Amino acid sequence: MKRKFLIMLYSTQVVSISQALASGKNVDAVADVLTWVVLFVIPVVGLTVFWKLHIFPEKVAEQRNHPQKDAIQALCILSLFIGGMLWPLALVWAYSKPFDIKLKGGKTNDELKEIEI
Known part of the structure; x- marks a missing residue:
């Protein structure tokens, strides 16, 4: 009996407060x-x-002076049109460190570019 009375009293207080605010x-x-x-x-x-x-991966690539920042920027823009599916790839690419591949003669890509010029 006491419990029902407390529940009824509490519910009337909540209703009266909400009516005053509304x-x-x-x-x-x-x-x-x-x-x-x-x-x-x-x-x-x-x-x-x-x-x-x-554009966060693009900004990361610019801050880290990534040599492929233009490609990362293109991937970010492409990711906008695909619904963000390529965004994680662009982020990983922006944080990755590019590496040189040694060719058969033991020269890297940069050394071959210097020879050709």
């Missing part, structure tokens, strides 16, 4: 603010975060 002008003002936030602020912030995330 007066007509307050609800309209909150709804107006939420409408502007949902229509304008959230899409702009979301697109900005999405863009910054997709």
Whole structure:
């Protein structure tokens, strides 16, 4: 009996508090603010975060002075159109260290370029 009374008292207190907060002008003002936030602020912030995330591998490649930063940039742009499927590959590529392949004569690619010039 005492338990039912406490539950009923608590539920009436919650209802009365919510009714006091939900007066007509307050609800309209909150709804107006939420409408502007949902229509304008959230899409702009979301697109900005999405863009910054997709160009992150490109920025990493530029900071690390990666010799293939143009290719990484192209992969980031291509990843935008494919839905981000190539983005992890661009990130790994940006953090990887490029290496020279020794050819049959023991010369690297850079040494062969110097000879050709």
